[in-house]
Amino acid sequence: MQHPYLTAEHEQFRRALRRFLEQEAAPHFETWEQERRVPRSFWKRMGEMGYLCPGVPEAYGGAGADFGYSAVIIEELERVGSGMVGIGLHNDIVVPYLLAYGTEEQRRRWLPGCVSGDIITAIAMTEPGAGSDLAGIRMTASRDGNHYVLNGQKTFITNGIQADLVLVACKTDPQANPPHRGISLIWVETGTPGFSRGRQLNKVGQHSQDTAELFFEDCRVPAANLLGEEGRGFEYMMEKLQQERLVVAIAAQTAMEVALEKTIEYVKQRKAFGQPISRHQRDHEDHHREEPGAVRGAGRHRRERWDGGWRVA
């Protein structure tokens, strides 16, 4: 699709990325869907090629590129298959929290790995009992000296099986009123004792995007892992969910375009009754155009639909 906000440089970048994905992702995608995982080796290749977290400033190993480059990456990954969506979540949903609200120490510690593919990220908001009603989460993080102790469970977490670093929404003040003021966001490195992964969940699609349950049992993380200020986690999520919605919309638009392209290609090559099935629609139109009276009216209606639609024959 043509975008008014993309320049010749973005399109040049798209061509190089598409070539890369045609060689290194598309031929393996069906295997990844069966194995239910985009392998870490591919994440590393994305990092080597500069396709992870393009918006991260150069000081932390990134390219400091504008969001147009992210949009191109989301679109081209979606063209390979919807199972690649975990990479977009890392690039444009989780890492932006670190950029926007992280301390300098947190950024220096984790951003270079996010750019290189050595660190895969996830965000854990949803719980078995709280999805849309995010303020209703029950997971707690109690302060104990220089640590937070996390207890609770998360579900439906994208990149959950492979993630090295998870941004976890938890209640640091379970008594807060209103409840959303008691929510904070805390980074958990997945090697931390007390953290464990549950099942990789079966889904109707996006099989290679690993979606998992996560468990936290007396999981002690340094207090320095708090993102931004205590009690402001809900506010940060409301802010960043805007870009998440945009990312999902870009991927959905691309998925529809690909579906349409494939349908057009199919109806042109698929033959029935001696000709491509796309020709039958045309014949139908011609037939109705010749009908008299009321039927001609119906034909006009159909012709309008045809003219306003996609010419497939």
Ligand SMILES: Cc1cc2nc3c(=O)[nH]c(=O)nc-3n(C[C@H](O)[C@H](O)[C@H](O)COP(=O)(O)OP(=O)(O)OC[C@H]3O[C@@H](n4cnc5c(N)ncnc54)[C@H](O)[C@@H]3O)c2cc1C
């Ligand atoms: C493939 C996939 C990946 C995901 N990845 C992540 C992730 O990485 N991290 C994460 O934290 N979560 C993730 N999620 C979870 C996702 O954010 C939740 O599924 C979503 O927030 C909805 O929550 P729920 O499933 O509990 O549905 P519910 O909140 O139980 O909603 C069920 C239905 O009720 C409707 N509903 C709810 N409230 C209202 C209302 N007030 N008025 C009218 N209708 C209402 C909803 O629209 C929905 O149709 C993922 C989910 C999927 C399927």
